[in-house]
Amino acid sequence: MKILVVDDSAVQRKIIIQIIRQAGFNNDVLEAQDGRDAIQKLGLNFKDVGLVLCDWNMPNLSGIEFIEGVAKVPQVAAIPLIMVTTEGTENKIEEAYSKHPRLAGYIIKPFTAEQLKSKIEPFLK
Amino acid sequence: METKEIFIQSLKNAVMEVFSTTLSLIPEIKEKEFVFDGEQKEVVLSCIGLAGGIEGTLNLIFSRDSACNMVSRLLNSEQVELNQDVLDGTGEMANIFAGCFKRHLESAKFNFELSIPSVIHGMDSLHIVKLTKTEQISLYISCHYFDLFLVLVIPSEVQGRIRPEEQKRSDQSKDVSKILGDLTKEK
Numbered sequence: 001m002k003i004l005v006v007d008d009s010a011v012q013r014k015i016i017i018q019i020i021r022q023a024g025f026n027n028d029v030l031e032a033q034d035g036r037d038a039i040q041k042l043g044l045n046f047k048d049v050g051l052v053l054c055d056w057n058m059p060n061l062s063g064i065e066f067i068e069g070v071a072k073v074p075q076v077a078a079i080p081l082i083m084v085t086t087e088g089t090e091n092k093i094e095e096a097y098s099k100h101p102r103l104a105g106y107i108i109k110p111f112t113a114e115q116l117k118s119k120i121e122p123f124l125k
Numbered sequence: 126m127e128t129k130e131i132f133i134q135s136l137k138n139a140v141m142e143v144f145s146t147t148l149s150l151i152p153e154i155k156e157k158e159f160v161f162d163g164e165q166k167e168v169v170l171s172c173i174g175l176a177g178g179i180e181g182t183l184n185l186i187f188s189r190d191s192a193c194n195m196v197s198r199l200l201n202s203e204q205v206e207l208n209q210d211v212l213d214g215t216g217e218m219a220n221i222f223a224g225c226f227k228r229h230l231e232s233a234k235f236n237f238e239l240s241i242p243s244v245i246h247g248m249d250s251l252h253i254v255k256l257t258k259t260e261q262i263s264l265y266i267s268c269h270y271f272d273l274f275l276v277l278v279i280p281s282e283v284q285g286r287i288r289p290e291e292q293k294r295s296d297q298s299k300d301v302s303k304i305l306g307d308l309t310k311e312k
Contacts, residue, residue, distance in 0.1 A: 008241065009217035011210055014200055039301055043308025057220070059241055061297060069301020075309035086224020086239070089231045099298070108228075109221045110146035 001050035001124070002028045006038040006066070007084070008058040012109075016053060016084065016116065023117045025124045027051075035061025039069070046076050051104075051123045056085035056092070068099040080104035080123045084111070131233050132262055136277060139225035140266055147221065148198050150268045157265035159274040161251045165189055167207065168251045171219035174240035181279035183226065184253065185219045189246075191271035198270055207246055216242035222275065253278065 003020065007013050013031050020029065030045060032038035035058055042049055052070075056063040063083065070076050081104055083096050088108035097103050105119045137154050144152045161168065167189035175181045187195065193204040196214035204211050219242045227239060253276055255261055262277040 009213055009220070011196065011199060011214040012217050014210070018201070035301070039304050040308075043305050046305075046309050057239065057241055061301070065297045066301055068298035069305060072298065072302040073305045073309065076305055086221055086227075088224060088228045089236075109224060110143045112146055 002030055002045060002048045003120075003124075004030045004032060004038065004041055004045070004049050004052045004054075006032040006035070006052065006058070006063065007055040008033050009055075012055070019113045019116050020120065020124075022113065023121065025120075027124060034058040035063060035066035038066050042070070042076060042079075046079070049076075049079055051120060052079055052081040053084050053107075053120070054081060056083060056087045056096075064096060064099055067096065067103070071100040071102065077102060082107060082119055084116070085109060129260070129262065131230070131235075132277060132279070133264075135226055135229040135233070136262065136264060136275060138229045139222055140264065140275065142225050143218070143221055144266075144268065147218075148195070148268075150198075150270070152266045152268040155265045155267075157263060157274075158261075159186060159253060159263045159265075159276050166248050167246065168248075169207065169212065169215050169244065169246040170251065171215040171242050171244045173219050173223040173242050175223070175237050175279075176240070177237035178235050179230075179237040179279060181259070181277065183219065183223045184274075184276040184278065185215060185222065186251065186253075186274040186276065187215055187271070191273055194271040195273070212244045212246065216244045219244075226277075258282075 005013050005016050017029050030041045032041045054063045084107045086109045093106055107119055140154055144150045165188035169187045169192045171185045173183045189207055192211050192215050196211045197204045199214055223239050258281050259278055260281045264275045266273050
């Protein structure tokens, strides 16, 4: 099972992957640098992707637009998707869940390794 | 509490939260005007735009060594030059600081949106010019490994406490669904 990490910051993607590895998960990780890239990576690998971690504010196509689109496609809508973002106000969290009602979690940056690990663990076991 | 005091306190709270969570560090924070001291010739400035209830910019300014040391700490791997990871890391830190600042200010009913970060680096000189009708709040943040300035530039009279209109954006999610639908159908 593959994990798709979507964030425009290469450093943030590296930090997330480090935490995944330190938590003992050796899953293949696909990286996407914005929503447009994520469409391609998810579309071409949707049968293998078992978890998506997605930032909100990204150029070209934002995370919120990406997850809204994902929620409408039955083939990918059920893939667990967790937002990992600086957007932590109540309005934004509500907006994310309204765009993708099956959202599997919401992590606000800054986060600790432990916080991320506890959110992703149930989907990787 | 006056608006400026609310901003300063929210910035300090954001700094403490980001440092303790992301870097496992407790920094020292002082209100101090940014001056380029020339000791280190290379500087990095990462900037986030604020728009809506508050308009302005939030800027992080690092010396080369401080930028490298901060990203070394973030990635647990030594960085000795201003490579892509270091520049990207300073941009991401600006993003995280700004998001955290925004969250702390929401409780005071200030609502605004953030841009994606820009990172600028250069040599020898850097001045943040104080334009008419703007105000700068400048904090000097230091810890054992690195230091930086955080400079918030806002209008002198902040038109805060206004919830901006819901952003009107084109519904790009339809495009996402269409492309994903096509890609997943092919298999």
